[in-house]
Amino acid sequence: MNGWTAAGTALLLFGAAPAGWAAATGPVRRRVVAQNSATTLVALAVLLLAQGFGRPAYQDPALVLAVLGPAGTLLYVRLLADKLAAGPALPRSLRAATLLNYAAVLLVVGPLCAATDPGRAVLKLLVIGALLALGSRVANRAASAAASSGGGPGGPGGPFGPGEGPGARPGEGTSDV
Amino acid sequence: MSDVPLALALALVAVAGTATVLVRDPVRQSFLLSLLGLALALVFLLFQAPDVALSQLAVGTALTPLMVLLSVRKVRRRARDERREEHE
Amino acid sequence: MAHPRAPGALATAAELLGWWAVLTVLWIVLISSVDTLEWVVGVLAALLAACAACGARRASGGR
Known part of the structure; x- marks a missing residue:
């Protein structure tokens, strides 16, 4: 077990597992943001494990996850828009999750690039890192936009539940796709 | 010595699978899935x-x-329409 | 008769060419070994994906 494998395992244990816990419990707003963080951290762990096992082919799942993870988060934002709009805007701590994702991407992709021979392999790592950072940005912007679109009069203590009443209208009105 | 990440991943599968079975709300289940x-x-x-x-x-x-959330959405919309028809 | 359409067609062609170049470079970066067959397949696949990207951007209203 070399340093890369140990780092990947530690990232899984102390990064992806808490993010998964946050995605499995709590309010919908936190779940959506945490699901995005979980996919980002798992992709970074896969990159570290690929380097640790010395198998560059194992980087491909990370690349696919970098594309599909934000797509899944956007899916949740789109289909749970009424629940997101029924609550208040995203608190500062959830918006800071994006910065945490950026920091994790930099901390993992930087050393990996330094350890790889210059050439197309480094470019591939940079592409995966850029996709991860960009996807995290897009997904969290969509989540905060959906959460702040309906944070007006029918706030958290409104008379209606999340699935019925006027709070569900804005999400329903835009469901034309 | 790749046993440690493998054991961790297996533990994650066990926890996530058990939680998916135990949670009853379909929306929460979709996150766990x-x-x-x-x-x-x-x-x-x-x-x-x-x-x-x-x-x-x-x-x-x-x-x-996608499939779970679309089904939930369709079922809830149909239930709401039926409730509205009963009121009228 | 072709005059009013010319700028739009030119912009579409430029957009297609841009997508095509970017996607070809992406293909070449992401594969493991570069040879002639990979170039041919990559160029054709990138052309297909560039057409799809142009269509998707037009369908989303240029947002």
């Missing part, structure tokens, strides 16, 4: 099957939540 898909993809990768991990990622992170 996507987490279970991530953990399963990790297990497949560590068992040296990156191709299976790729397809598991495609199915688990995007398609399964």
Whole structure:
């Protein structure tokens, strides 16, 4: 077990597992943001494990996850828009999750690039890192936009539940796709 | 010595699978299902099957939540329409 | 008769060419070994994906 494998395992244990816990419990707003963080951290762990096992082919799942993870988060934002709009805007701590994702991407992709021979392999790592950072940005912007679109009069203590009443209208009105 | 990440991934699969069964709300289950898909993809990768991990990622992170959430949406909308017809 | 359409067609062609170049470079970066067959397949696949990207951007209203 070399340093890369140990780092990947530690990232899984102390990064992806808490993010998964946050995605499995709590309010919908936190779940959506945490699901995005979980996919980002798992992709970074896969990159570290690929380097640790010395198998560059194992980087491909990370690349696919970098594309599909934000797509899944956007899916949740789109289909749970009424629940997101029924609550208040995203608190500062959830918006800071994006910065945490950026920091994790930099901390993992930087050393990996330094350890790889210059050439197309480094470019591939940079592409995966850029996709991860960009996807995290897009997904969290969509989540905060959906959460702040309906944070007006029918706030958290409104008379209606999340699935019925006027709070569900804005999400329903835009469901034309 | 790749046993430690493998054991961790298996533990994640066990926890996510059990939680998916125990949770009753379909929306919450869809989040847990996507987490279970991530953990399963990790297990497949560590068992040296990156191709299976790729397809598991495609199915688990995007398609399964999409189908679950679309079904929930359709069922709830139909239930609301029926309730409205009863009132009229 | 072709005059009013010319700028739009030119912009579409430029957009298609841009997508095509970017996607070809992406293909070449992401594969493991570069040879002639990979270039041919990559160029054709990138052309297909560039057409799809142009269509998707037009369908989303240029947002």
